[in-house]
Every structure is written in structure tokens, then in C-alpha cells.
Amino acid sequence: MPPLPLPVDDVLPQVIAAVNEHGACVLKAPTGAGKTTRVPPALLESAVAGQIVMLEPRRVAARAAARRIAAERGSALGREVGYQVRFDRKASDATRILVVTEGVLLRMLQDDPLLERVGAVVFDEFHERSLSADLALALTQRVRASVRADLRIVVMSATVDPSRVAAFLGGAPVIESKGRAFPVEIEHRPREGDSRLENDVLRAVREAAERAQGDILVFLPGVGEIKRCARVLQPVARSLDADVVELHGELPPEKQDAVVAESTRRRVILATNVAETSLTLPGVRAVVDAGLERVPRTDPSIGLPRLETVRISRESADQRAGRAGRLAAGLCLRLWSRSEDARLDARREPEVRRADLAGAVLQLRAWGEPEPADFPWFEAPRAAALEAAEALLLRLGALEEGRLTSTGRAMARVPVHPRLARLLLAARQVGHPRRLALAAAALSERSPFVRMDRRASAEQHGASDVLDAVEALEAYEATGRLDAGARRLRPGPARFALRARDQLARFAPKASTGVDADEAVLRAVLAAYPDRVARRRTPGGERAVMVGGRGVRLDGASSVREAELFVCAEVDGGRRGERSEAWVRTASAVERAWLPASAVRTTAAAGFDEAQQAVAGFRRTLYEDLVLEDVAVQLARGPEVETALAEAAAADLDAALALDDPAVAGLRMRVSCLRTWRPDGALPEVALPAMDDDVLRTLLPHLARGRRSFAELRKAPLLDHLRGLLRWDQLQRLDREAPEHIEVPSGSRVRLTYELGRPPVLAVRIQEVFGLRETPTVAGGRVKVLMHLLAPNGRPQQITDDMPSFWANTYAGVRAELRRRYPKHAWPEDPLNAKAQRRPGRRR
DNA sequence: GAGCACTGC
Missing domain, CATH: 3.40.50.300 (P-loop containing nucleotide triphosphate hydrolases)
Structure with a gap:
């Protein structure tokens, strides 16, 4: 033609x-x-x-x-x-x-x-x-x-x-080149004060219906908003003799197709971003735009993905408006004001700036790129995100000494996230490759389960939501019935998962032996999420603490009701800046015996005294959290009082560590201490504070001693210890500036301040230093610990390295104040009083 | 105290 x-x-x-x-x-x-x-x-x-x-x-x-x-x-x-x-x-x-x-x-x-x-x-x-x-x-x-x-x-x-x-x-x-489009008249209808979104949408839809013919497309951020608007719009739609239809990615394809097809009846289409790029709707002559979208983001400092509801960009707003002018002139009503309009970002933050980079880094390395940070990206990702990706790959065994391992190369070939590739490759150890392929497929694709009412699911008990999915899919394959497993399946996603299983199974290692088929799935899930083990706070409860101290809450639909330890496979990190609990949609039980042997030592077995426990306990990205006393996990709600403890450098560990600067010695001590505590020996990348320039200046001469080039410096074992503490820009500065050129004030002492998560809760911090009532001794030397009490604005209120006086004065005062401000919070028992009561006659 | 954007080997 x-x-x-x-x-x-x-x-x-x-x-x-x-x-x-x-x-x-x-x-x-x-x-x-x-x-x-x-x-x-x-x-x-x-x-x-x-x-x-x-x-x-x-x-x-x-x-x-x-x-x-x-x-x-x-x-x-x-x-x-x-x-x-x-x-x-x-x-x-x-x-x-x-x-x-x-x-x-x-x-x-x-x-x-x-x-x-x-x-x-x-x-x-x-x-x-x-x-x-x-x-x-x-x-x-x-x-x-x-x-x-x-x-x-x-x-x-x-x-x-x-x-x-x-x-x-x-x-x-x-x-x-020019395009072809019809003009779209754009008007602003700002939201009314505290009115609910659906009411503003209702008003705008009424107006659009009067002023324009054809279908009305409403852009909303998510399914929740779509459902609420649908309810409010029903009566209006009836009076207009129009249909209200929903359009979002969770809808089965047949339903999506039905919306995209031409209709003889007038429609109000409530859509998410699918309608912005993926689907074109023919009959739309008017657009109502709420101006919001949900975007996924993985914040490297938290390490968990989350969904954020944010204002759209100018580019998106224009794209959405354009949807009204495909076939004829159209109308677009924007639910924001002109002044808000002027403040929209030009474009959405590209994925490379917000996404988990583990897959990209693995691809890069497999392609032959030795150093992802040096790679000429079209737009450079955040240094912290790159580091987090490398840390995860290391944790998964894909990297070793900065190079791809054979496991890593195998992982790079599997068309799923590196975690799920690792899950699949666990078949080498636990067997059941085809089953693991199904588990990886189920976790990779849309959930195959029908969304369930919480109450309806309250009866379910199981070891793992992943295993439930695997069993339900296997039962579906065998019987053709969608309700043959513990939970009902959706036909489309179920078929897709089985198909993906067949594809993934080709990458699975052969295995002639293995553990029990159910245990294989649980252990493989642990291999994929070694950093997301959580321990339940109370038997049978929904709340738990993940390694690193993050609080989590299990979705009501999860069947993991009893296991003390479980892996948080699919989890949403919650709102930014708030230390709200993360929300676990998919969990999977873990047995203590499966954790690495080093992870289940008790502190006593590890040879730490009480003071050392407290020092190392500041930041616990350790499995040990899970087996130690639960001191660091009390989460209070709401207190905005910012308290932080600062750990100081060692006073006189010089000889022990063969370094003459006390600041460095202490730091190294502490880092080594953390390292020993981690089952894999790696440093917790995200949890440690960044070092300030003073520290850097103090450290550099030690690092550089006897070395002439940065290449040599890179090999220094101490630098390796510190890598987790240095910010990327500092590493790069190390690279740029020859270390011998840096001036170091002689005899300088450096203070390290911990940046604790928010809202930091005094109860937690206080509990963390139970062991620090006296100046602690570590490795034969005395470690001075500097305590900072910070006001809500972050300014230090009190600094002391005199432990007894801290406990006697500051602690008592702060404790009383917090009790007054937050009377409903269950504050921990006062260790001083408790001890004092147990040992009558002792005065503090 | 509930809460789930969109793709893709």
C-alpha cells in the first residue's frame, strides 16, 4: 500500500x-x-x-x-x-x-x-x-x-x-519535526482548601461534561483514589447517561482493552499513569488532571523501596493535556493553581536517579565494565545508590573483591532482579530448580493472588507467602482450578507466572539432590533477601524488627503468622522522612539454623563485654539483633526529641593498634568491631555515618604512609575498613588529591557523631547505652565515649564523656521530661533504678 | 492505622 x-x-x-x-x-x-x-x-x-x-x-x-x-x-x-x-x-x-x-x-x-x-x-x-x-x-x-x-x-x-x-x-x-495535534484549552481549577480530592474531581468532571463532548479522562495517582472517585461520580454519571470506568495496570488485559476500544456510550475514565504513556484512548475530548502520580523510589539510605505520591512534572502535565486533543480540539482542567503550576518541575526525575541499581550494575559488570562509578552514564546515578547496589551484589555473592564471580555471571543472564536470580541459583545448594524458578517468577511478576479481605484471610496460617504462591500455582497447573491452593489465584497473572517459570527454569542449575521441597523454597528466599531477616516482636503479632533495627508490620493478608524469624520479601519502606514502620506484603519464614553460623552467636560467645555490646549496638545491621536481647527495638511513636549519642575516638589504644593517632585508632577499632559482628564480614554501607572532612584529614596521613600513589593507597587495609564510612565524593577526593599534599593539624582530635534515624527515640538510645555506665574497656584499652544530647533542632545541648555523671544527671533529667511529654508511651524500665532496687544500699 | 505506579530479558 x-x-x-x-x-x-x-x-x-x-x-x-x-x-x-x-x-x-x-x-x-x-x-x-x-x-x-x-x-x-x-x-x-x-x-x-x-x-x-x-x-x-x-x-x-x-x-x-x-x-x-x-x-x-x-x-x-x-x-x-x-x-x-x-x-x-x-x-x-x-x-x-x-x-x-x-x-x-x-x-x-x-x-x-x-x-x-x-x-x-x-x-x-x-x-x-x-x-x-x-x-x-x-x-x-x-x-x-x-x-x-x-x-x-x-x-x-x-x-x-x-x-x-x-x-x-x-x-x-x-x-x-512538527507533529499533528489539535489545540487543547487548558484551565486551572485549584483544589479547594481542605476539600477531599474526589469532591474537586467531581466538580471538574461536571464542568467538563457541560463544556466538552466525548469521553472525559481523569488522571489520578492510584487505585485507591480511583475507587473513591468512582463512588462519588456514580450519581453524576447516571444523570449524564455516562459510564464510569476504571483504568489501571492491575486490571486484567481484557478490561483494559475494553476501555481502550471505542464505546457507543459516553464515559468518564478514571485512570492512572497507564493512560499517560502506555494506552491511547480514542474518544477523549476532555481531561481532568489531579496533578499527582505515584512513583517508586529506592532510597539507598533506607535500602527499601517505597511508593511516593508526588506532584507531576510539567512534561507530564502537558502530555496528559495532550490526551484531549488527539482527534479534535479539547479541554483540560487542572486541579492546581497557576502559581503552583509555575513551580512544577520541568520533568520527572529519571529512573536512574531513583531506582534500585542492582540489576543495572550487574549488567554493566557482566558487559565488562570494571567500575560502574567510572562508567560514562547518560545521567550519573547517585553515588550512594551505586554503592548500595554493589553492597547488595556483594551480599548475594555476585561480587568478590570488586569482580564478578561465576555466580554473578550466571545471575546476569537470568532475566529477573539479581535477588531473584540468586534465589533461582540457590537450587545448586537446595535442589528443586523448577520449583525455585516458579518462586522467582511469582515474585517477579504481578501478584498472582486475588486481593483478599483481611478478615477473610485471618484464618490462614503458613510458613511463607512465597510458598503459598508456589503451591497455588502448581495446583492450578495440575488441576486447572484457581482456588486449589491456600489462596485464590487470578487467571492472567497465574498463567503468566507459569510461563515465566518455564523461561527461568532454563537458567536454573541442575541439581540431583536437595532438601525437602518446601524447605528449599524457604531457604532460597533467604538467599535472595539475606539483609531482610526480621524477628517478630511478640508471638503471633504483626509487628517485627528487621536487621538494622527497622520496624516492620506484616500485611493482614500474609499467612506467616507464627514464625519468629521471617524474611521480608516484598516490602514498602513507607513515607519519606518518617520512621514509620515498613509494610511487608510478602513474608517467608526462616529457621534460626539456616542463618550463617557466625550470625547466631550470642554476644557472650562472641567475646564482647557489656560495654562492647553497647558500642557495636549503635548500628546493628547484624543478624545478632535477632538473637540478642531485644534492647534496641522499642519503637515509641511521635517523640520529636532528637537525641543522639556520639561515640568518641579511643583515648589510648595507640599501642594496641600500632597507629599513633588516637582518632584513627579508635575509629579503626570500632569499624573492626562492627565488621566482626557481621556474618559476612562486610561493612554496613548505609547505616554508618559519613565522615566529615576533619576526620578525613586526620586519616589521610595514616593511610598514605609509605605509599606514593592512590593505586597503592587503595590497597591499604585500613581504607578497606573505612570504605563504608567515606562518602563517595570523599573517595573521589582521595583519588584527586595526592594524600601527601594534605595538611594535617598535628595532634588533632576528632569527634564522631552518629546520625541516628528519625524520629530517634530516647528510650531506644538510652537502652543502647545500658552498658556504658562506666567508661568502657575494649581490646585492653579504654574507650572514651562522647555523649551528645541533641535538641529537636539538632543542636547539641550537652556533651560529656563522663559516663557516671551522664547517668546521674542528664539521663535522669531527660527521662523525666520525656515521661511528662509522652505519658502514654511505655518507657523502658529505668536500668539505674532497677539496679539500685536490686542492690539496696548502693547510691548513685 | 492503612497503604500496592509502570514496564521489562
Whole structure:
């Protein structure tokens, strides 16, 4: 069929010229310009050698693009033009244009790191800035810049600032094309004071219904808001003779399709961000935008993922408004004011800045990149996030001494998160590879369970939600019944999980022997989440403490009701800045005997006296938390009093540690102490305080002694000890500044202050220093401990290293004040009084 | 005291 002319056709000659001359170009063109269909064939005609690979962010988009291109070129799909997505490939050796999704492109890069069969890579919809697309672009550019000058790159984007990509591609030309869209009238309808969102939505929908014809699309942040709005909108919809329909990612595909299909009746469509990028709704003439979205974020300092509800960006707002102008002029009502509008961020923070980077770092290393921090990312991730990713990979056994292990290489091939890859590879130790593949699939994909009423689930008891899923899926496979297991399954996700199982099982190690089939699942889950073991606070209770001291609460639908120890597999870290309890959706029991032997020593067995316990107990990212007395885990609610204890450097450990600066000696002592306490010997990356420059200056000469270069310095065992304490910028400074050039004030003493989590609770801190009533002795030397009492504004109120006077004066005063302010809180027993009562006659 | 964005090998 003769292709219809599209706006982008006008600029294709420029694109080809740019690509031929510079090897790369950036094409900025709005949706509807036709870039997806027209650019790859143009490259083909321009005699690009090798395959032309185009990246699409979604499977449907990849399939549709390949189909359209093939049709326009009059060829059968899978011959000259093909596609490859997960579970589906229509391509052959003759395929010149191959449309792929992100995972496929990353896999191609792993199998063929220099992309030798590929002549050009086209990145479509690059403005979406997914982590995978960022990574793929950076890898491709690295290949082009180093060894493949002939490789062509075209980046296509609707909105992103093209100059940045152009610069990244070594000064590639930017070409812009017009699109086709109808004007959308945008008006602001700010939220009314304290009114509920659904009421503001209701008003706006009424207005939109009067002023515009066609369907009304309402953008809301999540399912909860959608349900509440649906309830409020029902009567209005009836009076308009319209239907209220919901649209979000948890909906089964049939229902999504029904919403996307044209309708004869007028509709009010309540949608999440699916409707912003993934799905196009034909009949929409008006948009009501609440201006909010939920974004996932993994905060490296917390180490848990969480969902945040945030204001959308300008880019999203424009994209959402544009949804009203696809077929005719439209209307958009924004539920925020003009002044708020002026303060919107230009664009959403790209995924590389917020996501868990473990998978990306593993891919990078498998691709051959020795140092992810040195990698030329399109946009650099946060240093702390990179460090957290490396720490996790180390913990999972993928890394050793900064290099990928054979386990790590095997993990990189498995198409799931590194944790789940590790789960699968645990089959080598515990057997049952196919079962573990199913467990990994269930954890990787959408939950196969029907969402359950809490009360209905209260009867369930089990060892593991993961095992429940595995058993239910196995029962479904065997009997075809969705309710054959402990909990009811949803057909779509259940079938998908089984299919993913088949794919994953190909990567599972063979195993002839193994432990019991159920135990295998539990142990493999522990292997995947070694850092998320939690201990229940009270028998049968919902609340627990995770290693590191974080409080968690089990979802009511979890069947893990009894186990004292369990792994928090799927967990939401809760709201930012608040030390609210994390919410565990998926848990799995653990037996104490499965923890590493070193983890279950008691403090006495480990040879620590009471004072040492207290010192090491400041930050417990240790399994030992779980078996020690539960002193550090009382969580009070609400107190905003900020209390922190600071640990000081050692006073006279010099000889013992063969370092003459007391500050360094003490620090090293403490770090070693923490290290011994960790079952894997690694430092808790996230929990330790960063070192300030004073400390750094004190340390540098020690580190540098006898060494001339940073390369030598890097090998210093002390630096290794301190790595977890140094901030990334400090490490880089070490790298930049030759250590011998740093001036060190002689005899300087340095104070270290702990940054404790918030809201720090005095009760907890006080309990942590029970052992510190007297100046403690460690490794034959006396350790001075500096105590800081901080006011709510963070300013130190009192500093002392005189332990007896702290306990006698400060502690008593603070304790009384807190009791007065928070009378309802169950404060711990006063250790001083308790002791005093037990030993009558002793005065304090 | 309840609470679950969207993809993807």
C-alpha cells in the first residue's frame, strides 16, 4: 500500500545526512509525527550495513511498529522487518529492521558486546528515560566511541531537551519535526482548601461534561483514589447517561482493552499513569488532571523501596493535556493553581536517579565494565545508590573483591532482579530448580493472588507467602482450578507466572539432590533477601524488627503468622522522612539454623563485654539483633526529641593498634568491631555515618604512609575498613588529591557523631547505652565515649564523656521530661533504678 | 492505622 505522507517525511533527508556525516543524530518530534514508522526504513535505504535495531519501551509498541513498517514496505512480518520481545519473536536471518524491547536489547549487548551484527540502533521514545534505555544508550555510545565508529545511533524523543543527548553523542545534530495535534484549552481549577480530592474531581468532571463532548479522562495517582472517585461520580454519571470506568495496570488485559476500544456510550475514565504513556484512548475530548502520580523510589539510605505520591512534572502535565486533543480540539482542567503550576518541575526525575541499581550494575559488570562509578552514564546515578547496589551484589555473592564471580555471571543472564536470580541459583545448594524458578517468577511478576479481605484471610496460617504462591500455582497447573491452593489465584497473572517459570527454569542449575521441597523454597528466599531477616516482636503479632533495627508490620493478608524469624520479601519502606514502620506484603519464614553460623552467636560467645555490646549496638545491621536481647527495638511513636549519642575516638589504644593517632585508632577499632559482628564480614554501607572532612584529614596521613600513589593507597587495609564510612565524593577526593599534599593539624582530635534515624527515640538510645555506665574497656584499652544530647533542632545541648555523671544527671533529667511529654508511651524500665532496687544500699 | 505506579530479558 502506498504510505500516507507524514510530517516527519520532510526531515528524513536531514536525518540521513546527519547520520551519514556524524554517525548519530537526535530527532525531536511529537507523537503522531510518524518517526517510529519512517526512520528505520529511511536508514535502511541509506545503505546502513548490518541490522537496524529499534528500541521500543513496551511490547505492544514494538509489535505494532514492526507490523506497520512491514505493511508500508509491502513485506511479510518476520522477513525483512521483524520484532523480538519476551516470549515472542518474529524475525529471521534476513531481518534488516528488528524492533525490540529493552530487555532484549540489553541481552543483545551481553551476547554481542560490540554489536557486531548491528549497523544502527534507534532509540524511540527516549524521553521516557527508563533505566534500561539510559543504560542501553550509554553502552551503545561507548561501543561507537571506542571501537565501532561505523555504528549509527538515532535518538528519537518527543519532549526531552535534545541538546543534552546530542552532546552525549559527541555533538550529534538535532533535527526537529512538527507533529499533528489539535489545540487543547487548558484551565486551572485549584483544589479547594481542605476539600477531599474526589469532591474537586467531581466538580471538574461536571464542568467538563457541560463544556466538552466525548469521553472525559481523569488522571489520578492510584487505585485507591480511583475507587473513591468512582463512588462519588456514580450519581453524576447516571444523570449524564455516562459510564464510569476504571483504568489501571492491575486490571486484567481484557478490561483494559475494553476501555481502550471505542464505546457507543459516553464515559468518564478514571485512570492512572497507564493512560499517560502506555494506552491511547480514542474518544477523549476532555481531561481532568489531579496533578499527582505515584512513583517508586529506592532510597539507598533506607535500602527499601517505597511508593511516593508526588506532584507531576510539567512534561507530564502537558502530555496528559495532550490526551484531549488527539482527534479534535479539547479541554483540560487542572486541579492546581497557576502559581503552583509555575513551580512544577520541568520533568520527572529519571529512573536512574531513583531506582534500585542492582540489576543495572550487574549488567554493566557482566558487559565488562570494571567500575560502574567510572562508567560514562547518560545521567550519573547517585553515588550512594551505586554503592548500595554493589553492597547488595556483594551480599548475594555476585561480587568478590570488586569482580564478578561465576555466580554473578550466571545471575546476569537470568532475566529477573539479581535477588531473584540468586534465589533461582540457590537450587545448586537446595535442589528443586523448577520449583525455585516458579518462586522467582511469582515474585517477579504481578501478584498472582486475588486481593483478599483481611478478615477473610485471618484464618490462614503458613510458613511463607512465597510458598503459598508456589503451591497455588502448581495446583492450578495440575488441576486447572484457581482456588486449589491456600489462596485464590487470578487467571492472567497465574498463567503468566507459569510461563515465566518455564523461561527461568532454563537458567536454573541442575541439581540431583536437595532438601525437602518446601524447605528449599524457604531457604532460597533467604538467599535472595539475606539483609531482610526480621524477628517478630511478640508471638503471633504483626509487628517485627528487621536487621538494622527497622520496624516492620506484616500485611493482614500474609499467612506467616507464627514464625519468629521471617524474611521480608516484598516490602514498602513507607513515607519519606518518617520512621514509620515498613509494610511487608510478602513474608517467608526462616529457621534460626539456616542463618550463617557466625550470625547466631550470642554476644557472650562472641567475646564482647557489656560495654562492647553497647558500642557495636549503635548500628546493628547484624543478624545478632535477632538473637540478642531485644534492647534496641522499642519503637515509641511521635517523640520529636532528637537525641543522639556520639561515640568518641579511643583515648589510648595507640599501642594496641600500632597507629599513633588516637582518632584513627579508635575509629579503626570500632569499624573492626562492627565488621566482626557481621556474618559476612562486610561493612554496613548505609547505616554508618559519613565522615566529615576533619576526620578525613586526620586519616589521610595514616593511610598514605609509605605509599606514593592512590593505586597503592587503595590497597591499604585500613581504607578497606573505612570504605563504608567515606562518602563517595570523599573517595573521589582521595583519588584527586595526592594524600601527601594534605595538611594535617598535628595532634588533632576528632569527634564522631552518629546520625541516628528519625524520629530517634530516647528510650531506644538510652537502652543502647545500658552498658556504658562506666567508661568502657575494649581490646585492653579504654574507650572514651562522647555523649551528645541533641535538641529537636539538632543542636547539641550537652556533651560529656563522663559516663557516671551522664547517668546521674542528664539521663535522669531527660527521662523525666520525656515521661511528662509522652505519658502514654511505655518507657523502658529505668536500668539505674532497677539496679539500685536490686542492690539496696548502693547510691548513685 | 492503612497503604500496592509502570514496564521489562
